[in-house]
Amino acid sequence: MRKLVLTALSLVLLVSLALAGCTTPTPQVVVQTVEVEKEVIKTQEVQVIVEATPAPSAEAYPRNETLYTTGVQWGPPSNWNPWNGGGYSIGSVGLIYETLFIYDPLTDTFSPWLAESAEWTDDTTWHVKLREGLTWTDGTPLTADDVKFTMELADPNGAYKVGLAFQNMWKSLNSIDKIDDLNLDFKFKENPPYQEVGFYFMYQVPIVPKHLWEGMSTEDITGGANENPVGSGMYLAELMDQDRAVLVRNDNWWGIKVFGKSPAPKYIVDIVVPSNNVGLGLVLQGGIDLDNNFLPGVASLVKGGYGIKTYYPDAPYMIPANTVQLIFNLKKPPMDDLNFRKAMAYAINVDDIVQNDYAGLVKASDPTGLMPSWEKYIDQDVVKELGWSYDPEKAKQILADAGYKDVDGDNFLEAPDGSKIDLKITCPSGWTDWMAAIQIISRNAETIGLKLTPEYPDYGGWLDSLLKGTLDMSIRNEAQLSSTVYSYYMWVFQHPLETIETAQWGNYGRYENQEAFDLVDQLDRVKVGDDEAIKAITSELQRITLTDLPTIPLWYNGLWAQMSDKVWTNWPSATEGSNHYLPATWRGYWNMTAGLMLLELKPVENP
């Protein structure tokens, strides 16, 4: 028996050794031509450096033609379906399926993409003119029929009734009329939601080919894997595997003629990186060119000469992408007490979070919560009058004046009615930067005498507490950079408070204020670009958020982007002479200006 085991063992060992031997390239690997063999011998000479790299002939994606990215995919890629909002593989919207326009949040401008132009011919008619000569990658022309079909997918009275994010637009849409192959009119009811038209129809809704999608069931449209996507964009889907998704350049893309250049990388390989240490290691080795994960302490690497770049060469290094806010459950005491919320606003040391948790990678938020790209809307007078800053003494005073005092002598305050205050602040387990942040907030609360314990449930349980409104306090950051400040206020004042939990997106604290809700609806109906009207309405909204504190804006989470100069250069940067596009692979960013970044990249000679 033992002999048998040993024989088996040595067999296993032999086989593994034999196979392991293959890691170093040997002439056996390629024997077709003399030239190749020469090359192999050369490789062996410099083996010390390229040891882990297999023979060049086996590489499907040569390094100097491939852009390696990470940060969008948290698990194995599963589909190329542009309607699977949070789950589609890299670039499904933006690189494969395209939108009518793209939007640049840094300059607040729309640029034509599939559409050549769009304008309001009267108050309720939106006219769209497509570019000439657009085709799907299967050769079929892309026409007004495809646009009409795509928009009608979400029509609740239409043939498909797909529950897409822009379904609500159909409440104000009468019809979409095709004029000819390139022109269509969107006919709205009175008082159209101009801001949402700009948001959804201009750059959020990806146009899909009618001839391939019209035969599909509603279920397949929203849930299908769409394994062989036929789009119109600059890349084609090539491969999905456990730990990667691959795109290959579309050399027949319409933009090559329009822009006079094609995207530099022939391939984009997006890698699933499950942990920070791996991500950091790959960036340092030049194995990843663009990393959109949060990498703690990256500031020291930018300064340390490791060939890693960020959008800003100095703090805050990253473009602010959304505002992290402290959210309160306003249906529970003592969070329903304005004095309590006000005391929290003065108690939280955001600078401590910025400096010690993020090491300067983020920026403290304006009290209004409006990101720098919306700075022009901030009403400085209102902020001056109602804003706050870190001042724990003042926080203590507010609580004392409101009747909070320590009754039972445990060093923690009790509510004015004498009931104990024992609250929890939560964030998902594993979100390490946020976990550290809520620890700081918890300590800040303790200094003013409030018991606030940090807890880290699983993502699912945490989300459940937000959706069902069972939380005490948490932090959240969903309203991203966008073309309209309406999207930010819709998140803060989401309404109507839906009866079913899952409809909730924003306003997790269940803040109720009809005046604010009306203002938000009014904001939606301001024409895009009418900044004066937007200012007037948002000034009112700022007054409400600063007076009532439904949430407390804390800091701007960054558009995390670490770029390596080893293989590709000319990355987006704030410095003069660089392009100012968004260095992002995230969903929703390719249809901003991230796609243009690919046109600007330049390969490094002899990487």
Next chain:
Amino acid sequence: MGRYFRRKLLIYLLTFFVAVTLDWCIPRFMPGNPIDILISRAGLRGSAVQSMYDYYMGVFGLDLPVWKQYLNFWASLFKGDLGISIYLFPTPVTKVIARAIPYDLFLLIPSILLSWIIGNNFGAFAARSKRLDNSLLPISYILSATPYMWLGILLAWAFCIVVRIFPLAGGYSFAMKPNFSLAFIGSLLSHWVLPFLSLFIVQLGGWAIGMRNMIIYELESDYSHYLKALGMPNKLIRKYAFNNAILPQITGLALKLGEVVAGALATEVVFAYPGIGYLILQAIHNEDYFLLQGCFLFIIIGVLAANFIIDIVYLLVDPRIRAGMAGETA
């Protein structure tokens, strides 16, 4: 013989039933609802939500009474259908697992078997030598107490960052497309070496210590002294000692399996190595009942099958059990 196997089989079936039932229950005890996560991730809004919510509840059969869900689960299990992953919607769980499992088997089987065999032989060898015993034993103790994750990070740092011999992440080179070339197999192997080593090294220490202690115990037992008194050669005595000492080690192997699987999960995360380790982690965070069930089902089947094989091996290596069974039938 037949009775022995019938009894064993019955126990295994019972274990399987209980384990799978627990496997079905536990994810459902988690607070929260996976469909909420699916919908919130898809960014659906307003009136669109209710219809999609109902649709997905139906797709996953979550709108049925619990007992019906449980019965349906068994029914489809026997049809080989594990449902659809919620987290990786719309990929079927069987497909997700089938893509991941080759990596796990490739990692687990060699590391378990090689560490056991080499560890036992090394332990037996070390038990004879004072010098080896004094120097290598403490190292083995440290190794066996090392968390898989920690050793993995150390290895990654040493061999991927400091000396760049091995790649840091992935199942094979990110520049390659899967194909049947030697270069591709080479790439697979070079990505496999470090995850394998981190599992192998930790297990090795445990087996070596166990064996060393057993051998010393056996060499001090009466039969060894008796053999020595009879003037038998040392080699023969040690052979007898080894044969006796290996039995508890086999039992230990069966017990150890679950722990090793858990270790593999950590290792896969450290090396970004594809496999069910990272899937399980994500399935828990996303409350993906079906993926979680599927992954654990694989582990349950794997551990039970391995135990069954060990039972058979026991039969072959331990003459007492064979003798006992012979007595039964007589």
